[in-house]
Amino acid sequence: MSNKPSQLQKGDPTTTGHEWDGIQEFNNPLPRWWLWTFYACIAWGIGYTIAYPAWPGISAATPGLLGYSSRAEVAEEIAAVETRNAPVNERLEGVELASVGDDAELYSYAVSSGAAVFRTWCAQCHGSGAGGVQASGYPNLLDDDWLWGGDIDAIHQTIAYGIRNEEYDDARYSAMPAYGDMFTAEEISQVVNFVQTLSGGTANDPAQVEAGSVLYADNCAACHGEAGEGDITQGAPNLADAIWLYGGDYAALTYTVTNARFGIMPGWQDRLSEAEIRAVALYVHQLGGGQ
């Protein structure tokens, strides 16, 4: 082996003295401050695990001397936000619902905090986009069709006390009779065929429509209206429009008329603050169908 390039001798001060098959290792000493920085980091790391929660135990991690917990920090932040929002919430509770829109700042606060309330408490049934669950009784809140009324006060009322629940005396209430007990199968078929035509659709069996219309006028029009326009005082759905709560095909209609439905929504009066109810009502009102 040539010793030209490095001309190093074994044990030369600039090598570590290590040698593998004639290959020697330079010693480029690391700056000592670097080593100390490294030690300082280790010391810091140890101190950190003492000061903060760190070592996992059987049921929980060591709590740390400073008593820090991220959960407590979040709770503190939430409390801080609540105190900060308290004056606005008070303002929101103090005004006429219909006039909140005149105060741009208050309105935009209400709509965004209402959106948060909606995602927490309402999305399970009405969907995170408020689109409802098609044909299963959870109404779409984006459209212009309302069971119980779409102006801001009606919406507020619906949310505060709910629908057909047993918690609130003020809950919206109505019950459609189950015609399975009263009608023969043929009569049900006749009225269903007629209902199909109400919204401009074609009946499964046009021959039964005539008889159905009579049955409808006698039994159903009181709630659903002569022309099927519905009645928001009883939450009776409009049967003449393009929107169905439970479905507009023959099978779904037959099921509805035979067994009746009984859609229940909980009331929020005791679960949410008045400011939250107002906020979510305003939020729902501006989703596209508010009146």
Place this chain on the structure above:
Amino acid sequence: MSDSAQPQQSLYAAREPIFPRRVSGKFRNLKWIVMAVTLGIYYVTPWIRWDRGPELPDQAVLLDLAHRRFYFFWIEIWPHEFYFVAGLLIMAGLGLFLFTSALGRVWCGYACPQTVWTDLYILVERWIEGDRNARLRLHRQTGWDLRKARLRITKWTLWLLIGLATGGAWVFYFADAPTLLRDLVTLQAHPIAYTTMAILTGTTFLFGGFAREQICIYACPWPRIQAAMMDEDTITVGYRAWRGEPHKHSEEVKAGAEMGDCIDCMACVNVCPMGIDIRDGQQLECITCALCIDACDDVMAKIGKPRGLIDYLALSDEEAEREHRTPKSVWRHILRPRTILYTVLWSLVGIGLVFALFIRAPFDITVAPLRNPTHVVMSDGSIRNTYDVRIRNKYGEDGTFRIVASGHPAMIVDLEGVDGKTVTIAPQEMKLQRVYVTVPAGTGPALAERTDFRFWIEDVNSTAREHKDTSFFGQGN
């Protein structure tokens, strides 16, 4: 491993303090000028005023983090225009590449903050404690006496003050400088301002006063990258070995060889802020500050030899001169495919940015279709899609914008909470407007799975308009 019975060497070494000697000459003067200019820019910039009207800050250069705006004289950059900043950073990068491949580590030698502030700190040090020999003596003096304590404390105090001014100037870039200064002095500024200042004061003090070359050698990645960008044509600080060697105290001279121009006076080593010997050739530690050139020229003048034993030269020059060929001209060194390529790229990015700056509309828009649900059936059977349209009014006054959907004649636009088809937005504000597009039952888009169309947002008061393409989802969806 063949053998382990070797004397163990320490793998760690303490920093060797460096005491650069004072030097004067043209490069030293150039460095003074660069220092004055760069520090001047740094300290003065936040105080320059620029009138933008009553609604906007009048600070020429301001990084308004709270409102997410970057003001640079007549240019105002919004967060979504961050590509301008990215572009500038790319230009800075390409610029560094260009300079490095043409002129070596000029950035390190002259303009890098670490160099500038270290230079300033050394200036203070020399001013308080004297030149190299005096400082060496003070360093070697074991034990403290009144004089040493006085000198050290004065020096450190001055360093700290400079550090404080450095950190202090930094925070002015992020808030209205005069207001912040008043708040800082009356102890009413935000804790973040004080913390930032404290951290920057500390790092300046440590890096400029004590760490100095250690930062360049161990902390900075740039020297390593730069080494890969320099070649034999790069003009850098070099030693004309053909002329200097064999130097005075070399083995060859002792053995009777004729001496070269280098008289081994160590002037180049003594002035070096990095503590290296440039005669060993280009090395990672060398920041090419050119102070050794000044030092050597001085000595050459004294002993009556031509200047330039140490000089700015390309590596190929040294070889050419050694072989008595004429070296390439400076321009031939600088203008080569690589530097030309960097210049072209740099200019392209620059032209692109200037172009983008000029075609910026006075407002801009984003359109986000709401797809949860994809579409809503209305009671009359018509189909509605909903879009979140965000309009940024970059005018200095109220802007009124009309929202139009073009793509199918049946499409009807409605705005949530607004009668009519226009929105008015306050100056410098962004507004989120929910927009409904509805088509009657049975029309093409209502039945189709998807219909592409275009939103036009038109400024009612001028001809400016912007568009965004999006799609309408119908019942076929």
